[in-house]
Amino acid sequence: MADKPSRGLVLYGDGLVRFISPSHTHLHSLASRGSCGFLSLTNPPPSESKDERVVGELAQLLDAYDAYIKRNGENAATLECLKKPMVPTISERFVVMVFVRFGTADNRIMFMGLRAAIFTNNMNVKSFGRNLGFTVLKFDDLSTNNHSPGKPPQDVVVSELLKFLGFQGGKTLEANEFDLVFVHIGAGEKENDLKDKIIGNELDWINGLVGEIIQVTQPGSEIGSRLHFSLVMSYGAVSENDDSSLSTLISQKEKNFDISSIFPRQSFTMKGGNLLNNIRYHSPMLIAQWQEAVTRKDLAETFSFKEFKERGGNLTTPADRFLHEVAFKLWKAPKYGA
Secondary structure: OOOOOOEEEEEEEEOOHHHOOOOOHHHHHHHHHOEEEEEEEEOOOOOOOHHHHHHHHHHHHOOOHHHHHHHHOOOOOOHHHHOOOOOOOHHHHOEEEEEEOOOOOOOEEEEEEOOEEEEOOOHHHHHHHHHOOOEEEOOHHHHOOOOOOOOOHHHHHHHHHHHHOOEEOOEEOOOOOOOEEEEEEEOOOOOOHHHHHHOOOHHHHHHHHHHHHHHHOOOOOOOOOOEEEEEEEOOOOOOOOHHHHOEOOOOHHHOOOOOHHHOOOOHHHEEOOEEOOOEEEEEEEEEEEEOOOOOOOOOOOOOOHHHHHHHOOOOEEEHHHHHHHHHHHOOOOOOOOO
């Protein structure tokens, strides 16, 4: 645990994990530096559309899925539905008390909520983000208006993202506009014309962003010890073929049959002591997290399902616990789990 609250940056590649190749060296470098694992999702409704999947999986990642389904039903990703408040805002959900003393006067209590922004070009995600109390911004505001000739757009984007978190010129500023910046990049979504001309696709773009983040948060840097960075990648739409090849369950072959009768259930399959009945045991989100001198490095060397299952340190966590774990690093929530 850091001695000061961290500031969080999350890159979320929606539906892009299938396309990761050995050429995406920065993704693999991040996996080799950080702590890796899975975030489990629920089984989707049979008639789920693409827009509904995008919002539904994001809702799980932001711990708003139960309220989202309860309010709008299983087929819910419409702009009108997403405009209706369904849960307290993110600032109201994650609040920290600060005690302030003025001279010899009694301490005063200040309540400081989690200030969060989300960058996306997806209309449904924009509406959903506003519903949850995020400040919604566009990539165009970063990579087009602030682009300078001869400078790669990844440098510009990362620099601007870090400014929102109070990092500038390699230093940590006292004031920061946001505690958490969440970047949503979906498969097939063209973020802006500039990016299309310089970088071939969304995954290459993410790879470039990760490389730039690694560069500015090198060991010994002031930013590295204060920035909690998460890269989350999902499979998007799944098929029956994914069931066995991408299963997070420990198979019978992997169990020691001498102790199989007392082999415990994996914790992500339980909640409140009860077995979850709608969990999807395959095609989870993949997550790598890194904060210099804070996160524990595991044995994973590449960003892949096989590597995370065999050598990752975090195994599987329900997706709806992700935001709570990040908020804990930002000193906005109590610790979840061990």
